[in-house]
Amino acid sequence: MKVDKIFDSFIENNLFKNKNILQANYTPEDIPHRDAQIEQVANVLAPVLRGERTSNLFIYGKTGTGKTLSVQYVRNKLFGRLEKMDNGVNLKIEYINCKLKKVADTEYRILAELISKLGGSVPATGLPTDQVYSRFIDLIEQEKQLIIIILDEIDQAMQKIPDSFLYNLTRLNSELVNSQIGIIGISNDLTFLDSIDPRVRSSLGEEEIVFPPYNAIQLQEILKKRSEDAFLKGVLQDGVIAKCSALAAREHGDARRALDLLRIAGELAERRGQKKIKIEHIDEANEKIEKDKIIDIVETEPKQFKLVLLAIINLTERRKLEKIFTGDVYDYYNGLCKKAKIEILTQRRVSDIIAEFDMLGLINARVVSKGRYGRTRQIKLAIPSRLLEKVKGILTEALVL
DNA sequence: CGAGATTCATGTGAAGTATACCTTTAGGCTTAA
DNA sequence: AAGCCTAAAGGTATACTTCACATGAATCTCGTA
Numbered sequence: 001m002k003v004d005k006i007f008d009s010f011i012e013n014n015l016f017k018n019k020n021i022l023q024a025n026y027t028p029e030d031i032p033h034r035d036a037q038i039e040q041v042a043n044v045l046a047p048v049l050r051g052e053r054t055s056n057l058f059i060y061g062k063t064g065t066g067k068t069l070s071v072q073y074v075r076n077k078l079f080g081r082l083e084k085m086d087n088g089v090n091l092k093i094e095y096i097n098c099k100l101k102k103v104a105d106t107e108y109r110i111l112a113e114l115i116s117k118l119g120g121s122v123p124a125t126g127l128p129t130d131q132v133y134s135r136f137i138d139l140i141e142q143e144k145q146l147i148i149i150i151l152d153e154i155d156q157a158m159q160k161i162p163d164s165f166l167y168n169l170t171r172l173n174s175e176l177v178n179s180q181i182g183i184i185g186i187s188n189d190l191t192f193l194d195s196i197d198p199r200v201r202s203s204l205g206e207e208e209i210v211f212p213p214y215n216a217i218q219l220q221e222i223l224k225k226r227s228e229d230a231f232l233k234g235v236l237q238d239g240v241i242a243k244c245s246a247l248a249a250r251e252h253g254d255a256r257r258a259l260d261l262l263r264i265a266g267e268l269a270e271r272r273g274q275k276k277i278k279i280e281h282i283d284e285a286n287e288k289i290e291k292d293k294i295i296d297i298v299e300t301e302p303k304q305f306k307l308v309l310l311a312i313i314n315l316t317e318r319r320k321l322e323k324i325f326t327g328d329v330y331d332y333y334n335g336l337c338k339k340a341k342i343e344i345l346t347q348r349r350v351s352d353i354i355a356e357f358d359m360l361g362l363i364n365a366r367v368v369s370k371g372r373y374g375r376t377r378q379i380k381l382a383i384p385s386r387l388l389e390k391v392k393g394i395l396t397e398a399l400v401l
Numbered sequence: 402c403g404a405g406a407t408t409c410a411t412g413t414g415a416a417g418t419a420t421a422c423c424t425t426t427a428g429g430c431t432t433a434a
Numbered sequence: 435a436a437g438c439c440t441a442a443a444g445g446t447a448t449a450c451t452t453c454a455c456a457t458g459a460a461t462c463t464c465g466t467a
């Protein structure tokens with residue numbers, strides 16, 4: 001039986017001791033090279049142990065530099081300590097990732113998400129925002145408690161969220177009687193605080209911590225440590241870890257990426273029934289990660305976005321090396337819409353959609369002035385050519401429906 | 402020949418609109434006493 | 435009379451449109467050397 005064979009080889013060829021250790025959300029017992037930052041975080045959060053409000057904290061650092069991890073770590077420690085002390089401090093720490101589309105990328109949705117995490121519920125739409133605020137306050141005020149809100153990747157959502165949101169949040173404390181809240185903002189963009197209202201800045205940035213990227217050597221150490229517990233002995237070929245860290249170091253020292261690489265390489269080797277993880281597997285894993293990421297983005301994009309993307313792809317193929325501008329894309333997009341009998345969006349909107357693709361990294365677009373011939377975006381596709389067919393498949397399939 | 406003025410094609414901000422959805426309220430109907 | 439359902443009224447968020455103005459370098463214009 002084929003299925004049995006698959007199962008058999010799965011059990012026999014297990015390379016992993018504990019795969020979770022390589023998963024992104026795993027919080028290890030110690031975190032190398034982040035001692036200073038963790039200390040700082042702990043310093044800021046320590047007052048909760050006496051039931052006092054914490055300063056608001058702002059954390060900067062590129063993806064995969066251990067920001068979330070460190071905060072999570074301190075959080076766990078705090079809870080552990082509180083339990084031991086048993087002094088009646090009621091602490092809640094809620095983590096919200098503002099990047100998640102359709103979940104927490106607007107003021108309303110972040111609040112709604114927060115409320116539902118705290119055990120309340122609000123409808124997805126229809127409520128006036130200030131009423132959502134008051135529901136939120138009611139909910140918190142029900143009992144005496146300290147609440148720490150972690151807003152991860154707020155820079156991603158900040159174009160959609162008015163400055164006033166953070167301001168309101170920081171000011172909420174003055175209206176609260178029973179409870180106090182503290183905010184931890186996490187941002188990938190180092191210039192983020194510069195771009196917001198000075199009043200918000202001063203209240204939000206009471207404390208600031210910067211997480212520098214890991215270098216290749218540090219990455220290696222991290223990987224080594226984790227892989228010892230994650231894999232069985234001797235399944236890693238020499239040089240695999242070095243390769244992983246080198247690849248990830250190239251990507252601004254992204255430890256998460258490095259761990260993903262290792263894990264997926266392991267899965268690939270395992271699935272093939274191989275006994276060792278080799279360097280080729282890393283390369284393959286690298287491709288797979290990139291591929292999955294892009295495919296995932298493309299698949300979850302709304303219909304109109306898909307059309308625009310398809311227009312860009314087709315134009316790129318047709319034009320070869322010629323440059324593509326917004327106007328060209330719009331014309332082509334128009335044709336596609338007519339063919340697919342889908343309503344046509346305005347150029348204004350398409351312009352915004354193109355800008356969003358740029359943000360997502362599916363294309364590179366920059367505004368150029370062509371002098372006498374106007375100003376436009378110069379668009380270049382950023383999807384690797386080996387994925388194009390697959391992406392096109394997804395797009396065209398979606399258009400038929 | 403060079404400094405300004407012009408120009409184009411679109412970027413970009415603000416305000417308005419359509420849609421989908423929410424709460425509240427008031428009536429109308431049912432039910433049970 | 436109490437309880438429940440429904441529809442209407444009043445309101446919002448979101449995605450999109452409409453309107454209007456902003457941009458910035460290639461090109462044009464025209465005075466000057």
